[in-house]
Amino acid sequence: MADMLATPEDLASLLERDDLDLYKATMLVECATAVVQAAADGQRIVEVIDDTAEITAGTGQWLSLPQWPVQSVTSVDYNGAALTTPAGYRLRGTRLWRRCGWSDCPLDLNVATVVYTHGFPAGAQKLQFARQAVLGLIRDVYDNPGGLKAEAIDDWSATYSALSTQMDGTPTLRAALRRQYNRRQ
Structure with a gap:
């Protein structure tokens, strides 16, 4: 199994849903964890x-x-x-x-x-920022895998945040992860 800085249950709690597809949620958490660890100078920050x-x-x-x-x-x-x-x-x-x-x-x-x-053991306070980053990267992706910016059906419409549908994170997030998990600490 790949590294996971959050759990599918964390994502379900964040989205306030109890009907998440476990396979899809696990895959998103693993992928976002890889993005976060790559931004942290390639360190496997999990234990x-x-x-x-x-x-x-x-x-x-x-x-x-x-x-x-x-x-x-x-x-x-x-x-x-x-x-x-x-x-x-x-x-x-x-x-x-x-x-x-x-x-x-x-x-x-x-x-x-x-x-x-x-690495940091599960539950360590030092992992909380990385956990938040993982959940932030995937919170809008679960229900919007195509990365739609907007959709409309008849008189209903929805607009999605463009940045949160991209799994690479913003330059600001990547810089913050490097600062938090920099080797020189």
């Missing part, structure tokens, strides 16, 4: 337990992990050998530190395989 990353290590003492926030590191293998803490490495924020550096020779391509848990 991922025991994710594996293979990182080419340089000559420095610091090795940056690709996803954040980092909750814990389960294991680190360096060139096929398991490292242990605290002698082998130390976790500091989103980076691993190794006293003797990550490479003996500047021309070697050494690989560190890291198994770690990252």
